[in-house]
Amino acid sequence: MRLLTILLLCGAALALENAVGRKPALGYNTWNAFGISIDEDIVKATAQRMIDLGLRDAGYVYLNVDDAWSEPVRVDGKLIGNRATFPSGIKALADYVHSKGLKFGIYSDAGSHTCAGFPGSRGYEAVDAQTWADWGVDYLKYDNCFAPASDWIVDRYVAMRDALNETDRPVLYSLCEWGVADPWLWAPEVGNSWRTTEDIEPTWSSILKILDYSTGLARFAGPGHFGDLDMLEVGNGELTLGEQRAHFALWALFKSPLLIGADLRTIHPDSLAILKAREVIAINQDELGVAGDLIWQQGASRVYAAPLAGGGRAVVLLNLHTPGGQYVVSNISVSWEELGLPAGTPAAVRDLYATADLGTFTDSFTAEVTAHDVRVVRIVPLGGLKHDSWRPWFSQTIRGPTSPMSDSGGTSGTASDRKMFPGQHSMFART
Numbered sequence: 001m002r003l004l005t006i007l008l009l010c011g012a013a014l015a016l017e018n019a020v021g022r023k024p025a026l027g028y029n030t031w032n033a034f035g036i037s038i039d040e041d042i043v044k045a046t047a048q049r050m051i052d053l054g055l056r057d058a059g060y061v062y063l064n065v066d067d068a069w070s071e072p073v074r075v076d077g078k079l080i081g082n083r084a085t086f087p088s089g090i091k092a093l094a095d096y097v098h099s100k101g102l103k104f105g106i107y108s109d110a111g112s113h114t115c116a117g118f119p120g121s122r123g124y125e126a127v128d129a130q131t132w133a134d135w136g137v138d139y140l141k142y143d144n145c146f147a148p149a150s151d152w153i154v155d156r157y158v159a160m161r162d163a164l165n166e167t168d169r170p171v172l173y174s175l176c177e178w179g180v181a182d183p184w185l186w187a188p189e190v191g192n193s194w195r196t197t198e199d200i201e202p203t204w205s206s207i208l209k210i211l212d213y214s215t216g217l218a219r220f221a222g223p224g225h226f227g228d229l230d231m232l233e234v235g236n237g238e239l240t241l242g243e244q245r246a247h248f249a250l251w252a253l254f255k256s257p258l259l260i261g262a263d264l265r266t267i268h269p270d271s272l273a274i275l276k277a278r279e280v281i282a283i284n285q286d287e288l289g290v291a292g293d294l295i296w297q298q299g300a301s302r303v304y305a306a307p308l309a310g311g312g313r314a315v316v317l318l319n320l321h322t323p324g325g326q327y328v329v330s331n332i333s334v335s336w337e338e339l340g341l342p343a344g345t346p347a348a349v350r351d352l353y354a355t356a357d358l359g360t361f362t363d364s365f366t367a368e369v370t371a372h373d374v375r376v377v378r379i380v381p382l383g384g385l386k387h388d389s390w391r392p393w394f395s396q397t398i399r400g401p402t403s404p405m406s407d408s409g410g411t412s413g414t415a416s417d418r419k420m421f422p423g424q425h426s427m428f429a430r431t
């Protein structure tokens, strides 16, 4: 098993050579709002709305078409746009999107078919990668449906990485295997982002589940390779504004790609304001590129945090109490010690949704947080930090990959197998 693992890792050590995705992608994806009911008019209207609503200027530059864009069968061995719904063809659509100052993304699958039953790219990696490059595609989301169980998942994703590398077009490569094969262990060498979980839904329980399944994974992310908590549901379903604020801030803090998933023709102005929260987006796009994670919890109170370039900290205080119950508001604190800041260090605290300075604090900060809501603050030591001692997750052990071909029956191994994984690095990741 060990030899096999080493061989697999050698294969994965070639790395993606696209120089894009150094920061989490900001953009739009059609799936959450439209599912398979997409067409070129919707995509064009979305492009225009991204501009008119100020989203492009806020940094959302990718416009990604998800599943159901192609003909149901290949034509001369190639994928082509669905003749009924994308009559102008995908190249013309990509040109239109580019003419609006946006980047264009597409979707395919590492199996025989996409999840909605359209042709997948398994076995056609080279021809499809070249087709997309010829069309001017900037982003590929690569799904995991309809793959034979005998195929090792890493091979299928590496095959498309290598095919993309062979084209001369830099394409951001977004892996969507739903976190089923410990992608955080191998995907940093394969793609620019990897989904950590199954699909998101516009409910509070779905958001909390993804948050919990993604906890502990911050140490695997870094510039050019980020965990993807799935596309945003801000503006969808019955989420309250507090829940939308929490969802957005936590996705931003975790350095997830932020891909808007609401219908921009009808989005509520309050949801739009959350998506445009400039200083929250700035956490996501921070130069250091270190993902946030859970650093403290007690009862229904949680503290999530990430270090920022220059020694600051981004902190999300989350109240999980039930709205309308007795405990509508909680006082939640974070101490400098928990943040790896020397006690007694004066630091400026700023509320990032309110865009308001809250003053200078020296040992801890406490805020009132409403149930199913967050307070999001930036804490910046005055005068900076000489040595940054942020290592909250550094002492955790890391298990090796789970392989369907392993002789341990596909489990993650025993306590004695635990080790630091080659290629995994400290939070101050590769540049």
Ligand code: GAL
Pocket: 031, 066, 067, 114, 115, 116, 143, 144, 145, 176, 198, 199
């Ligand atoms: C799922 C994927 C979704 C969406 C859908 C399309 O596997 O996780 O985000 O792309 O397929 O069929």
